[in-house]
Amino acid sequence: MDQNQAPYFQALLDYVDAGVLPFHTPGHIQGNGMDLAFREFVGDNICAIDLTPMPGIDDLLQPTESIKEAQALAAEAWGADHTFFLINGSTSGNQCMMMTAVNPGDKIAVPRNSHKSMLGGLVMSGAIPIYMRPEVDEELHMDLCVTPETIARTLDEHPDLTAVYLVSPTYYGVAADLASIERIVHAAGKLLLVDEAWGPHFHFHPALPLSATRAGADLCINSTHKMLSAFSQCAMLHAKGERVRLDRLMSVLKMFLSTSPNLPMVASLDVARKQMATEGEALLSRTIELAQDMRGRLNAIEDVYCFGEERRGRPGIFDLDPTKIAVTVKGLGYTGYEASEILRRRYNIQVELADLFNVVALVTIGTTREAADRFVEAFEEMARDERPLDMFAPSGILEQRLRRGTFHLPPIPPMRMLPRDAFLAETEFVKFRESRGRICAETLTPYPPGIPVISPGEELTPEIIDYLRLELKAGVRIQGPFDDELKVVRVVKE
Ligand SMILES: Cc1ncc(COP(=O)(O)O)c(C=O)c1O
Structure with a gap:
């Protein structure tokens, strides 16, 4: 297939070029009826391609033309047998995977550190969760991945499981040993579902962790909007092999997808695929290099720690995504929340995530060298500052609890009902x-x-x-x- 083509984006451009007189949704009619200030800001072009499914433009729910072609190109690019575009993020991906793989009363092994959308899938499907504990880095107060040993033990204890569901990578960029896990799960005759929301880029660079499709997961999801260039809410669901019923998956997707998808979003999935397939490795090489440079400079700052290769191989850390920069700020005397607020108020920098000990910054193909420099310089300045420990009262409480060693993640509570x-x-x-x-x-x-x-x-x-x-x-x-x-x-x- 020709990965230089973006057939769906092209179909939208062809419609605009044809100058068709539109008597269809959306009601703004290619921007004509739109609030002027908004239209001026977002631009005429995005309005012109905000159309509706019709012959020549194809239908996300029943693709037969350019969307079918765009999805086939994506499947080839990610090494899947079938790929489906999602317009409600990996949130809907998790729900669709669960609704496809399990029935009411089926057992599914799930890690405790799953995203809350997995729970939506459990509520909708009526499956019985068998929770697995991921490894935890107590020092960094961070959940890690589930190990192959935990999965093997769970399968021994619950031979009646239907599927194993995994999150890899984590929010912090830690990846599981997917190759070993695939062997264990499939040897036991179970389905393997992977929430790879944070790893849509893995497939396109040899220095990144093994992708779920390459590892042989039956179903996996990618938030194309998180680490690649698609618009927010855009994600993909990849299917591989014969274990999952494709007809069931397709009818589940029809239930979850809007009948009026936002077409610029769908087109952005098509071009994000083209970008990765044609120039992904070069773009990601630059990104990885930039992130590693930031990591090195951050680690050179006293009281700042940014974990990386030295933690590889610890339980739950099989591999690492270097493009996630998790800065541990407890040495600076701040909680992650405080550091995040200081970064925003004083340096106009917004991070992706803050927790008690850390802030996490994403370095993507869109991150500039100048932005990376400003991020590092902000930490250099924060480390030089006088740091009033009671700047925000809560850190006092935390300090005390940490010193007494009484601050731990709570144990998994007993499940008394489904x-x-x-x-x-x-x-x-x-x-x-x-x-x-x-x-x-x-x-x-x-x-x-x-x-x-x-x-x-x-x-x-x-x-x-x-x-x-x-x-x-x-x-x-x-x-x-x-x-x-x-x-x-x-x-x-x-
Ligand atoms: C592991 C994981 N899975 C799924 C999701 C949901 O993804 P989306 O925001 O694309 O719906 C998230 C969101 O942060 C996530 O962290």
């Missing part, structure tokens, strides 16, 4: 601090990084309550609860 049953059950609100022993009916996810601490159906333990109250005091946003401040929590009615 996620789906708890989500659909009759519920009531109780005071969060008095909720011990109750069955949680909502997902409580400190965000970022978006990893649920408790999910519907699980018991609110003292450790969970304590941990979340501390995160709240440290200024962390908890996503998922009805009450943002978590004064009350929704639990299953007794």
Whole structure:
């Protein structure tokens, strides 16, 4: 196939060139009816290609022309048998993978550090989760990957599993040993699903971790918008081999996709593929070099640490994506949240993620050398500053807890009901601090990084309550609860 072509983008350009008189959605009619200030800002061209599925432009739900061709090009580029474009991110990808692979009552092994969209998949599918503990780096307060040993043990303990679901890489750029995991899972006759939301670029450079398609995952998802150049919300779902029923996957996709997809978004997937297939390795070489240079310069700053190759090979760190820059700031006397705020207020720099100890910056094919320099210089200046430890009160509490060694991730709470049953059950609100022993009916996810601490159906333990109250005091946003401040929590009615 000719990877220099972008057939879907071309189909949109052809429509515009033909000067067709439009009597169809969207109602702004190629920008004519749009608010002027908005149109001036976003530009005429994006409005001109914001069209609707029709003959000649193809239909994402039932592709027969240029979208079919664009998806086939993407499958070839990523080494998949079939690729499907998604317009609601890897969020919908997780839901589609789950709805395709498992039925109500089927067991699926899932890591505890899955993104909350995986839980949506569990609620919708009615599958039974068997949680696996990822490795944890206590020093950096970071979840890592699940090891092949954990997967083998889980398969031994639950021979009736239907599928194993994995997250690799993590938000911090740590990758699992996918080759070994693939061998173990397929030898046991189970399906392997991989959430590779953060690794759409892996397939295009030999210095990056093994991609899920190359490793032989049955289904995997990529957020093309996260690390490559597609518009926000754009993602891809890749399928490989004969183990997954393609007809089921296609009917699930039809259920999840809008009948009115945003066509510039779909076109941006087509051109992001073309860009990677034709110049990906060169673009990524430059990106990796820039990121490694930043990492080296950051590590030369006193009290700043940016993990990298020296951690490779530890449990849960099989491989690393060098383009994720996780800066551990606890040596500077700040929480990651504080550092993120200082970066924004004082240096006009916005990072992707902040947690208690770290800030994570993405270096992508769009990052300039000048931006990289400013990022490093900001840390050089922060390290030279006088640092009032009580700049934000919560760090005082954290400091004390850390010094006493009483700050740990809480243990996985017992699952007393299936996620789906708890989500659909009759519920009531109780005071969060008095909720011990109750069955949680909502997902409580400190965000970022978006990893649920408790999910519907699980018991609110003292450790969970304590941990979340501390995160709240440290200024962390908890996503998922009805009450943002978590004064009350929704639990299953007794
Ligand atoms: C591991 C993981 N999976 C899935 C998602 C959801 O991806 P999207 O934002 O593309 O819907 C995220 C989002 O951050 C994520 O971190």
